[in-house]
Amino acid sequence: MKKYSIFSLLRNSINFHQDWQKAWRSPDPKSCYDVIIIGGGGHGLATAYYLAKEHGITNVAVLEKGWLGGGNTGRNTTIIRSNYLWDESAALYEKSLQLFEGLSQDLNYNIMLSQRGVLNLAHNLHDLREINRRVNAIRLNGIDSEFLNVNQIKAFIPIINISRKIRYPILGASLQRRGGVARHDAVAWGFARAGDARGVDIIQNCEVTGIVHEKGRVSGVETTKGFIGAKKLGIVVAGHSTVLAGMAGLRLPIQSYPLQAMVSEPIKPIINCVVMSNAVHCYVSQSDKGELVLGAGIDSYNSYGQRGSLNVIEDQLAALCELFPLFSRLRLIRQWGGIVDTSPDASPIISKTPIDGLYLNCGWGTGGFKATPGSGWVFAHTIATDQPHELNAPFRLERFTSGALIDEHGAAAVAH
Ligand code: FAD
Ligand code: PYC
Numbered sequence: 001m002k003k004y005s006i007f008s009l010l011r012n013s014i015n016f017h018q019d020w021q022k023a024w025r026s027p028d029p030k031s032c033y034d035v036i037i038i039g040g041g042g043h044g045l046a047t048a049y050y051l052a053k054e055h056g057i058t059n060v061a062v063l064e065k066g067w068l069g070g071g072n073t074g075r076n077t078t079i080i081r082s083n084y085l086w087d088e089s090a091a092l093y094e095k096s097l098q099l100f101e102g103l104s105q106d107l108n109y110n111i112m113l114s115q116r117g118v119l120n121l122a123h124n125l126h127d128l129r130e131i132n133r134r135v136n137a138i139r140l141n142g143i144d145s146e147f148l149n150v151n152q153i154k155a156f157i158p159i160i161n162i163s164r165k166i167r168y169p170i171l172g173a174s175l176q177r178r179g180g181v182a183r184h185d186a187v188a189w190g191f192a193r194a195g196d197a198r199g200v201d202i203i204q205n206c207e208v209t210g211i212v213h214e215k216g217r218v219s220g221v222e223t224t225k226g227f228i229g230a231k232k233l234g235i236v237v238a239g240h241s242t243v244l245a246g247m248a249g250l251r252l253p254i255q256s257y258p259l260q261a262m263v264s265e266p267i268k269p270i271i272n273c274v275v276m277s278n279a280v281h282c283y284v285s286q287s288d289k290g291e292l293v294l295g296a297g298i299d300s301y302n303s304y305g306q307r308g309s310l311n312v313i314e315d316q317l318a319a320l321c322e323l324f325p326l327f328s329r330l331r332l333i334r335q336w337g338g339i340v341d342t343s344p345d346a347s348p349i350i351s352k353t354p355i356d357g358l359y360l361n362c363g364w365g366t367g368g369f370k371a372t373p374g375s376g377w378v379f380a381h382t383i384a385t386d387q388p389h390e391l392n393a394p395f396r397l398e399r400f401t402s403g404a405l406i407d408e409h410g411a412a413a414v415a416h
Contacts, residue, residue, distance in 0.1 A: 023189060024196035029203050032229030033061045035383055036221060037236055038208045038244060040064025041073040042184070043361055043368065044236040045191035046376020047383070048200045049107075054377070055384035058199035061230075062192075063223060065207035069188035072238045072368070075306075075338035077261045077295050079274055079285065080370040081118045081179030083138050083145055084411040088394040089347060090141040095391055096374025100182060103373055109190030111182045112288065117273040118179030119153065120413055121323075123168040127279055130410060131174045138176075148173045157273055159326050166322050168280050181274065181285055187372055211248040211358070218248075218357040234359045234383055239304070239339025241362035248355055252362070253400050254341045257298040257416065259366050260308025262335040264327070266290030275323070276413045282319035283414065292327065294320060297415030298340060298366060308337040340365050342416045345405040350379055350392040359383050360397065366414040 012020055035051060037044045040062050051057045064070075080100055082093035104111050122128045131147065138145035150162050153173050162170050192202055203225070210222030211233065220229040235244045239256045266289050276283040281296045296316035299309045313335065321328040343349060343363035348371070350361050361379045364371060374391070381389035388396060399405055409416075 023193045024202050027201045027203065029061060029201065029206065029225055029228045032220070033201070033231075034059040035232045035234065036060070036228060036230040037062045037234045038221065039071070039236040039238070040068045040202065040204065041071045041236065041238060042069065042188050042191065042372035043375045043379070044234070045188055045195060046372050047234055047236060047361070047379045049191045049195040049198070050376050050380035051384060052195060052198035052200055054380060057384055060199070061201040061203055061228065062195070063206045063208055063221070063228070064202070064204045067204055068192055068202065069185050072338040072340065073188050074185055075261070075336055076184055076369040077283070077285070077293050078181040078184045078369060079118065079179070079283070080113070080182055081176050082143055082370070083118070083120070083134065083174065083176045083179065084408055085134055085137055086406050086408065087141060088406050089408050089411065090138060090143055092374055092378070092391050092395070093371060094141070094143050095377065096371045097178060099373035099377060103187070103190065107190035107194045109186060109193060111186045111190055113180065113182040115178050115180040117156070117175055117177045119148070119157070119173045119175050119273055119275045121170050121275065121277040121279070122172040123170060123277065123279040128172050131172060134410070135174050144176055144178050146175050148175050157271065157275065159270060159324055160275070161323055161325055168322070179274065184369060191376070208244065208247070211244070213248060213355050213358065216356055218355060232357045232359065232383055234361060234379060236361045236379070238362065238364065238368065239341050241341045241360070245360065248353070248358055250353060250355070252349070253344055254363055255302055256304065256339050256341055257301070258303050258305055258308045258337045259295070259298045259340045259414070259416070260312060260335060260337040261293065261295040262313065262332050263287065263291035263293055264330040265333050267292070267330065277319065277323065278410070278413055278415070280319035280322065281415065282316040282323065284320060284324070291333070292330065295414065298342070304339055306337045306339060308335070340416060344400065345407045346409045346412045346416060347406040348375070348395055349397055350375065350382065350395045351388070351397040352382065352386070353397065365412060365416040367412055
């Protein structure tokens with residue numbers, strides 16, 4: 001990587017950055033690749049990086065219909081945690097959290113990981129029992145998790161409202177101290193730059209319009225830049241998974257919904273952790289710029305409109321003001337949506353498919369950002385070896401016919 005002095009930074013600022021080295025190349029597609037990854041979000045880019053780094057497979061292209069990270073990767077609220085109930089999920093999300101903990105060093109790119117703690121609130125007796133069960137299950141898997149009573153919550157986050165006289169009083173919470181946030185674009189850019197340095201071709205503005213397979217085996221993709229041959233093909237397109245799988249003649253147990261988020265005007269540092277509430281449907285953290293980053297559950301209807309409904313905004317802001325009356329005078333400055341791919345058990349699908357050489361990574365619903373490196377790690381293994389990694393073996397497509405579901409609706413924390 002080229003080093004820049006203060007003088008070269010100054011020179012570049014007045015010559016419109018003409019001499020700046022590009023972070024990754026923009027090559028024309030080759031006629032054929034060993035592996036094509038469809039989707040230039042975090043998961044696709046991580047897969048390409050680990051294919052090159054861990055498996056020595058560098059004749060790889062990532063095809064992205066828009067710009068890198070322009071899908072859910074750049075639209076999420078950046079929360080990272082591994083507090084999942086079942087052993088299978090705990091192992092996968094914990095692997096991802098551990099990869100996140102070393103990612104800035106591994107990619108030589110500051111992903112701004114901030115392990116400020118994630119609190120999940122309990123508001124009734126059922127929540128309390130459920131949270132205690134989860135804390136114990138998570139600890140049995142060797143993952144950090146603790147229960148906080150109301151006074152401990154107040155000490156951890158003094159601006160929270162612990163009055164018993166509100167609609168849904170706070171009765172307790174789980175805390176994962178290693179949870180937190182990371183800069184989402186930096187995760188995509190870091191994987192892109194590191195993958196490119198190992199030979200991966202990143203091709204933006206290249207929409208896949210057809211998947212070509214003959215005699216039960218993939219041979220390539222039709223794209224807006226023409227046909228590109230491939231020995232193996234990974235579909236990693238989040239909210240558009242059923243569309244891409246449909247091009248190969250596969251019907252998935254996936255539904256796509258809008259999920260929205262929003263930010264307030266920036267204020268001085270006031271909230272030093274992530275607070276989530278399943279019951280009142282609202283979560284909040286504070287960005288490095290000072291904005292409150294807010295969200296809630298998915299819309300209740302299928303759609304590809306990247307916006308989200310007004311009633312979700314209304315309900316979550318009512319919940320926010322109840323939890324933090326102090327925020328009632330803040331103004332919102334921005335709102336957006338992304339399309340999330342939900343599966344029947346709120347767990348992902350990371351799997352081979354009935355078509356040889358075609359692999360699928362989807363179904364992360366509202367919670368795949370935290371899984372970005374782990375997902376790429378196991379998916380690269382699956383593609384390279386044509387076998388699932390032990391961490392993604394339980395997440396095969398076949399679980400929907402065998403019945404071995406991994407129900408993580410509770411851990412999702414953001415309803416879907
Ligand atoms: P994406 O980033 O969506 O990448 C898929 C890419 O595929 C897109 O760039 C798209 O353009 C491309 N594509 C689609 N079709 C084609 C085609 N035909 N040809 C070529 N390319 C194509 N998760 C968390 O863990 N924590 C959070 O705090 C969190 N907050 C969220 C908040 C919101 C508002 C949303 C929408 C999601 C949130 N998520 C969160 C979920 C998380 O963002 C996703 O699960 C994750 O980013 C999925 O990553 P991905 O790389 O699979 O998808
Ligand atoms: O999975 O932690 C999560 C999450 C937070 C906001 C959206 N998803």
